[in-house]
Amino acid sequence: MKIRIPFAVLSLALILWSCDEPIAYDNDSYIYNPFMLMEDTLHNVSSIQSGDANIDWGSHFRAWVGDTQYYKSGFTIEFVFPDSTLNIAAVDSIQLQLFHVKTYLQNGADTLSSSNSSFGFYETMGQSIDVESSVYGNFLDVDTMNIAGGNNFWNYTLPPTTILEGDTSVSLGVFPAEAGYLSSIYGGASGSRPALSFFYHVPDTAGDDSVTSVSFLADTLFMYLIEKPAAFDRSQFYYISQLKSDSILITLNLLELAAAGDTLQHIINSSILPAINDSFSSLYTPDSLFRFSMLVEAPVSGLTATIEYGGDGYNTNEIKYLIQSAMDEKEDELDLILRPTNSGYNPGFIAISKDANQSALYVRSSLAVKP
Numbered sequence: 001m002k003i004r005i006p007f008a009v010l011s012l013a014l015i016l017w018s019c020d021e022p023i024a025y026d027n028d029s030y031i032y033n034p035f036m037l038m039e040d041t042l043h044n045v046s047s048i049q050s051g052d053a054n055i056d057w058g059s060h061f062r063a064w065v066g067d068t069q070y071y072k073s074g075f076t077i078e079f080v081f082p083d084s085t086l087n088i089a090a091v092d093s094i095q096l097q098l099f100h101v102k103t104y105l106q107n108g109a110d111t112l113s114s115s116n117s118s119f120g121f122y123e124t125m126g127q128s129i130d131v132e133s134s135v136y137g138n139f140l141d142v143d144t145m146n147i148a149g150g151n152n153f154w155n156y157t158l159p160p161t162t163i164l165e166g167d168t169s170v171s172l173g174v175f176p177a178e179a180g181y182l183s184s185i186y187g188g189a190s191g192s193r194p195a196l197s198f199f200y201h202v203p204d205t206a207g208d209d210s211v212t213s214v215s216f217l218a219d220t221l222f223m224y225l226i227e228k229p230a231a232f233d234r235s236q237f238y239y240i241s242q243l244k245s246d247s248i249l250i251t252l253n254l255l256e257l258a259a260a261g262d263t264l265q266h267i268i269n270s271s272i273l274p275a276i277n278d279s280f281s282s283l284y285t286p287d288s289l290f291r292f293s294m295l296v297e298a299p300v301s302g303l304t305a306t307i308e309y310g311g312d313g314y315n316t317n318e319i320k321y322l323i324q325s326a327m328d329e330k331e332d333e334l335d336l337i338l339r340p341t342n343s344g345y346n347p348g349f350i351a352i353s354k355d356a357n358q359s360a361l362y363v364r365s366s367l368a369v370k371p
Helices: 005-019 320-328
Strands: 031-042 045-051 062-067 071-080 093-104 116-123 138-146 152-157 169-176 181-186 195-203 209-217 220-227 237-241 247-253 263-273 276-282 292-297 304-310 313-316 333-340 349-353 360-369
Touching: 045 237, 062 093, 062 220, 093 138, 116 181, 138 152, 237 247, 237 333, 263 320, 304 320, 320 333
Parallel strands: 062 169
Antiparallel strands: 031 360, 045 247, 062 071, 062 181, 071 169, 071 220, 093 152, 093 181, 093 195, 116 138, 116 169, 195 209, 237 349, 247 333, 263 360, 276 349, 292 304, 292 333, 304 313
16 A cells, blocks of 8 residues: 555654644734744844943952962952950960862863962051052961862961051951962852951960950952953953953844744744854863853843853753744844853853854744734
8 A cells, every 4th residue: 555645744744743843822813834844043143242340349259369371369358346355465366267169270171280379468458459560468478278179268377466456457468379270269248258266375264275266257358350461362252251240242133033924933942152262262160061151131021041151062052032022022133141140150251253243043943824
């Protein structure tokens, strides 16, 4: 018995339709044509613009100190303590306590060659600080800290004359003393922010010494962050950095997607494809997975999506609802804002070509038509 060709074509179409059935429109006057499945990579990006804003580091959960090929950073901390509750003259020692989160190396491909790194400690009250010129205030000492792993406690004992009887505040600075590392600690908005502890030896009733302490959490924290001169090729690329509030505004021309007449276009899936240059980007390896997470926002509709870029391409990239909403509203253009989802938590960055023709939009869609 022969199978007629039209029946075979219909069977194949039904199989394809059942494997990837589009979501139905709410408008019952439209029906889908299951044979009109289309997919294309459209170079319809009409413009790319950059924007940037500094993070309010004083109220941020992270602070950074280090010196790499891309960034140089350090921070100052101010402590205020009431002299009426503090007998500074009887203090045995004073320690600055920092809670280390994680240390990043020059870039994602580097490996940790040592478990320790050196940091400089300074008294910075009223001092002029210039990170680029390595001017940090009154030098106290260099100390070596454990940078292996995460959640380490760093303790630095201040020189005896740093805080004197009658002082009610002190400003201290932590700045790089060794290149190749960028370390994050808990910052000003964290409950584990830097602390200053005053230790006393107190004789107990048996005549033996015991130790007591009075601690103060940081009152303010200010971070100094610079990009190394000539480290970023801004003549060719825009950058989205996780150490700043960078953003990229991409404008899409939707006229290439608009269907004519009584036909509507249903977006099955869609991806934004900014022209990311891997050799000019720097991705780090949290949890052993190369990734850079970005929030994509359509400012008109307020819709958002999260996409994730990895060392070998995108791990997740789905923005169909943003495209569909603009299509349903019969918009000719769509603005999409890309920004990092975790600003301040990772020194990685991506470089996106300024040439709008290199970026693209991938769309897979079906047509809905009036019968």
